[in-house]
Amino acid sequence: MPVHAHLCAEARVIADLGDAQRIAHLAEDHWIDYPRARQALQELERMLDCPERTRMPGLLLHGESNIGKSMVIRKFLRAHPPREFNTDTGLLQVDVLAVEMPSAPQERRLYGQLLMALNAPYRPGDRLAAVEFTALTILRKVAPRMIIVDEVHNLLAGTAHEQRASLNLLKFLSNQLKCAIVALGTRDALAAMQTDAQIASRFPSFELPRWQENEDFRGFLAGFERQLPLRQASRISGSRAMVSAIMSATSGITGHISELLCRAAEAAIRSKKECITPELLQSVIGARSFA
Numbered sequence: 071m072p073v074h075a076h077l078c079a080e081a082r083v084i085a086d087l088g089d090a091q092r093i094a095h096l097a098e099d100h101w102i103d104y105p106r107a108r109q110a111l112q113e114l115e116r117m118l119d120c121p122e123r124t125r126m127p128g129l130l131l132h133g134e135s136n137i138g139k140s141m142v143i144r145k146f147l148r149a150h151p152p153r154e155f156n157t158d159t160g161l162l163q164v165d166v167l168a169v170e171m172p173s174a175p176q177e178r179r180l181y182g183q184l185l186m187a188l189n190a191p192y193r194p195g196d197r198l199a200a201v202e203f204t205a206l207t208i209l210r211k212v213a214p215r216m217i218i219v220d221e222v223h224n225l226l227a228g229t230a231h232e233q234r235a236s237l238n239l240l241k242f243l244s245n246q247l248k249c250a251i252v253a254l255g256t257r258d259a260l261a262a263m264q265t266d267a268q269i270a271s272r273f274p275s276f277e278l279p280r281w282q283e284n285e286d287f288r289g290f291l292a293g294f295e296r297q298l299p300l301r302q303a304s305r306i307s308g309s310r311a312m313v314s315a316i317m318s319a320t321s322g323i324t325g326h327i328s329e330l331l332c333r334a335a336e337a338a339i340r341s342k343k344e345c346i347t348p349e350l351l352q353s354v355i356g357a358r359s360f361a
């Protein structure tokens with residue numbers, strides 16, 4: 071039997087390293103595949119492949135804070151990295167351009183984010199008309215097939231007028247550049263986008279929900295365990311006690327689950343137990359809050 075057969079290939083290598091290196095490894099985010107995220111990624115791929123048409127596709131990927139929205143986008147971006155750096159224009163050539171909605175949601179700042187993401191010059195003091203002209207000229211040259219805007223709930227920090235203007239800008243960009251637009255945010259983003267029927271119809275919603283105690287959740291936990299560099303199998307997903315304890319301590323929020331399991335793995339390394347047991351898990355849950 072191969073050594074550490076309970077682990078994925080990467081974790082097998084890490085599992086042989088010293089305690090400090092293994093603990094440092096736990097602090098890094100590692101992508102774990104799960105059905106809902108896979109569906110989201112498939113939807114993004116489908117949108118990216120959409121041929122040019124009058125009405126380009128849009129999507130609002132929403133879910134609670136810490137649920138895993140940005141992780142899905144990071145995974146998608148790894149599959150679609152910038153193509154090249156054009157030395158003539160000094161611009162990045164990208165198929166997928168990802169930015170964040172500014173915390174003060176004004177059109178000028180949103181254009182600024184797009185320009186900065188392309189390594190293009192942007193002077194925050196410039197007037198809207200000038201920034202818009204520069205941004206559209208550059209964006210037409212780069213011709214991204216998809217623009218992703220994260221943190222769309224930041225819209226709610228703006229006035230009603232700013233909210234409408236920023237949302238209309240997304241629609242305008244989609245029409246002008248013939249590119250797909252993906253918005254990401256919490257329920258507040260959903261609320262902001264649903265106030266306008268035209269926007270709502272351009273951005274069908276796709277939710278990343280909290281975990282429920284079901285087969286998908288056990289699959290996610292099993293995937294998580296495979297990349298924790300512990301030398302013994304914990305068999306978390308097969309233990310009803312551990313699955314329920316994780317669910318009730320984290321309220322089914324992916325980020326909390328990840329934090330809890332990483333803390334538990336660290337405790338397993340430090341205590342030389344080398345696996346997560348129900349007792350060890352309870353002691354980690356008792357030591358601090360994960361919700």
Ligand SMILES: Nc1ncnc2c1ncn2[C@@H]1O[C@H](COP(=O)(O)OP(=O)(O)OP(=O)(O)O)[C@@H](O)[C@H]1O
Binds near residue numbers: 141
């Ligand atoms: N697919 C995944 N595999 C492993 N860990 C994940 C995954 N998705 C989420 N996580 C964990 O959850 C944490 C939060 O994820 P992420 O930052 O994507 O949340 P979010 O929904 O974008 O939150 P916010 O709305 O606050 O920006 C990550 O740092 C990671 O630890």
Ligand SMILES: [Mg+2]
Binds near residue numbers: 139140220
């Ligand atoms: Mg995020």
